Amino acid sequence: MLKIILRHASLLILTLFVLSFFSFSLAYLFPGDPLVNLTGIRGSSEQEYALLAEQYAMHSSFIVQYWQYVMHLFSGNWGLSFSSGLPLAEEISRSLAASVELSAYALIFSFLIGLPLGFLSGLRHHKFTDFTLLTASVIGYSIPVFWAALIAILIFSIQLGWFPLSGRISLLYDVPFETGFILIDILLSDLPDKEFAFQDALRHLVLPSVSIAIVTCTIVLRITRRSIVEVMSSEYIQAAYARGLSPRQVFLRHGVKNALIPILPLLVMQFTTLLTNAMIVETIFSWPGIGNGLIQAIYQRDFPAIRAGMLAVSALVLTFTITIDMVIQIFDPAGRRPENATS
Amino acid sequence: MPRLNLYQEEYYPSPIQNTWKEFKENHAALLSLYCVIFFIFLMIFGPFLAPYDPLQQNIDLLLVPPAWDNNGDISYLFGTDGLGRDMLSRIIYGCRMTFGISLVLVIISMLVGVALGAMAGMSKGLRSSVVNHLLDSIMAIPTLLIAIIIIAIVGTGLVNSMWAISLALIPQFIHQTRDIVRQKMKKEYVLAAQLDGAGKIHIFFNSILPNMAEMLVVQVTLALSVAILDISALGFLNLGAQAPSPELGALLSEGLTTAYVAPWNIALPGAAIFFMMMSINLVGDGLRSALRYRLLR
Numbered sequence: 127m128l129k130i131i132l133r134h135a136s137l138l139i140l141t142l143f144v145l146s147f148f149s150f151s152l153a154y155l156f157p158g159d160p161l162v163n164l165t166g167i168r169g170s171s172e173q174e175y176a177l178l179a180e181q182y183a184m185h186s187s188f189i190v191q192y193w194q195y196v197m198h199l200f201s202g203n204w205g206l207s208f209s210s211g212l213p214l215a216e217e218i219s220r221s222l223a224a225s226v227e228l229s230a231y232a233l234i235f236s237f238l239i240g241l242p243l244g245f246l247s248g249l250r251h252h253k254f255t256d257f258t259l260l261t262a263s264v265i266g267y268s269i270p271v272f273w274a275a276l277i278a279i280l281i282f283s284i285q286l287g288w289f290p291l292s293g294r295i296s297l298l299y300d301v302p303f304e305t306g307f308i309l310i311d312i313l314l315s316d317l318p319d320k321e322f323a324f325q326d327a328l329r330h331l332v333l334p335s336v337s338i339a340i341v342t343c344t345i346v347l348r349i350t351r352r353s354i355v356e357v358m359s360s361e362y363i364q365a366a367y368a369r370g371l372s373p374r375q376v377f378l379r380h381g382v383k384n385a386l387i388p389i390l391p392l393l394v395m396q397f398t399t400l401l402t403n404a405m406i407v408e409t410i411f412s413w414p415g416i417g418n419g420l421i422q423a424i425y426q427r428d429f430p431a432i433r434a435g436m437l438a439v440s441a442l443v444l445t446f447t448i449t450i451d452m453v454i455q456i457f458d459p460a461g462r463r464p465e466n467a468t469s
Numbered sequence: 470m471p472r473l474n475l476y477q478e479e480y481y482p483s484p485i486q487n488t489w490k491e492f493k494e495n496h497a498a499l500l501s502l503y504c505v506i507f508f509i510f511l512m513i514f515g516p517f518l519a520p521y522d523p524l525q526q527n528i529d530l531l532l533v534p535p536a537w538d539n540n541g542d543i544s545y546l547f548g549t550d551g552l553g554r555d556m557l558s559r560i561i562y563g564c565r566m567t568f569g570i571s572l573v574l575v576i577i578s579m580l581v582g583v584a585l586g587a588m589a590g591m592s593k594g595l596r597s598s599v600v601n602h603l604l605d606s607i608m609a610i611p612t613l614l615i616a617i618i619i620i621a622i623v624g625t626g627l628v629n630s631m632w633a634i635s636l637a638l639i640p641q642f643i644h645q646t647r648d649i650v651r652q653k654m655k656k657e658y659v660l661a662a663q664l665d666g667a668g669k670i671h672i673f674f675n676s677i678l679p680n681m682a683e684m685l686v687v688q689v690t691l692a693l694s695v696a697i698l699d700i701s702a703l704g705f706l707n708l709g710a711q712a713p714s715p716e717l718g719a720l721l722s723e724g725l726t727t728a729y730v731a732p733w734n735i736a737l738p739g740a741a742i743f744f745m746m747m748s749i750n751l752v753g754d755g756l757r758s759a760l761r762y763r764l765l766r
Contacts, residue, residue, distance in 0.1 A: 141603070152622060261497075264754065268747035270698055272705050273721065273739030280732055402611040406702055421706055424621050432621045440618065443610050 127456055134452035141444050149437040150195045156429040160184075164195065166206035166214065166430035199437075208428040217431075218416065218438045223306025224294065225408065225415035226442075229400040232335040236343035236400075237393070244350025248385070249377070251355045259347065266344035271403045275337040275410045282333060289333050292412040296330075299323040334411045338403040342396045349389050357385040391454040398443050405439075484763070488683070491759035498755020504748035508568050515565040519558035520544075523715045527553035532731045550734050551727045560741050562715040567704075568745060570627075570716075571696035574635040575689055581635075582642020583685070587673050589643060590650030601647070608644050612637035613699050620708050627716070630709030634699045638692050645688050649681045683760055690753030694746045701742050717742050 153163040161175070161184055162168055170178065179185065183194040198204075204215040247259040283291045294308055295301060301323065304311045309331075312323050357363065358381055366376045405417020412418065416439055423431035482490065493499055511518070527549065534541045535548040535556075547556035589600050607615075612634065619633035653659060653676070662676050703709030704718025712723060717738045724734030 264747060264750055268743055268750050270701060270739060270742045272702060276735050399611050402614045409706060424708060436618045436621055
């Protein structure tokens, strides 16, 4: 177990090192002064510039500069955004929390829908229910996520007026920033009309989370179905039937567990797909998340924001996947891959 | 019991014939194969089919509804957009552009990915281990995210987005090829070839590649639908194809400005992407299950 942890930790450190080094070199690759690209402070006086250059060790070698950059990253000094002039560390942590919140709800939603339907479809393998669900899943899987979001807006907010068009919460409510997750923030806050604010935030969440959950839902359905089909046709299930267990007992005692464990990592990994889809959908719903921020930064050629946003998103995704991989390997010995690449 | 031999000649279908027989049984997959062929046809002969020039603006005919609407005009089957350009021609050109670009990108990434994957799969030791672990962590990142990051660095534009997507697709091919090559390297026919003195390149092309071609086709269909989604998503976000060009994603984002009065301008290009992706996904699915079940019957 220690070996697994060590291996994953070293992999994580290696990839984070590569990422941070890459983001540092971006300051040189982007047009303009590297120091300005690193700090985001433009039009500073000569003295200020000299001071900044001192802080970032611009006159020393490349490696020392990188070291200073990493130190600045760890101390929370990520530079300023060109367009807003605000500290990036704060901006990005806010918007990242918004994106993660959106994708987390979408993930929960797609599990709630996808897993039971996957079970149903797997148990009725090659029957009418299965074909219907499979067809629905192909349709859901092929819908481009941005188109789904647009159609949802056209129908549910413009035609029917059930849900708000854009944003995270109505401007009437001023929710103080605590965790970054708006629903939790509302519950923690002491607003006079908490319930209304909560309902309003929920109504804002429905359309974006459902439109990104469609794709993941179908992926969850297909993975679960495949796994159930494979498990239910295996020999120990036949043996359980032979011992006289009812289909219900067989499924609950032997089927569910054995079908779910191997696919759990695959299912959790869908979070990264969700995050990417969330980044697109955010621009449609004006959700103040990282995707919206990064894409605006690309439009405005806001180099410090691109650098920091890219670093934050990729570091989050990689840390997430490596951690999940580690947890799975610790708890599920069967899922361990061969230790050496030579096998 | 020895098999009764009634006939002098026995017909054994080849694996590909088996696959095709199994694939034909799946009507949805067959239908979508025809759809894919239709899109390929559209890609090649699009300019001859499109009734108008996709960029030609007509100020007299702004936002004409589609022909099935009461106010529609049959000479503009899908209506016109906010600048009076014919939607049908734009969608035909858009399918051509999106599908064609995706096809080219997938083929490029396949060639690069298979070459690198074969090298990774046949090498051993520390280097291969490092490559594998890095690859596994890259694989976990969705291609679109990689593409957005690459575009953030190199700047927006159609050519840049093409680079970004083909770079982002390569790791999947490397991964897949590497796994298959590693499996096949343990087979006895490879050992036999090795004993005959075949070199690595010879083994790869003569022993391994024919056996992995089918999996490669499945992977190509997967990558193709991903590439279509990515390129249209980037076009939609204005990061890829820019405004006047009739790329399907760019068409969608242009339609946004008139979405309230002319919803067909976002419904139709999106539907085109949807049908394209659905037919490719169904072909891929059908192929995969045909490969899985072809020996069972």
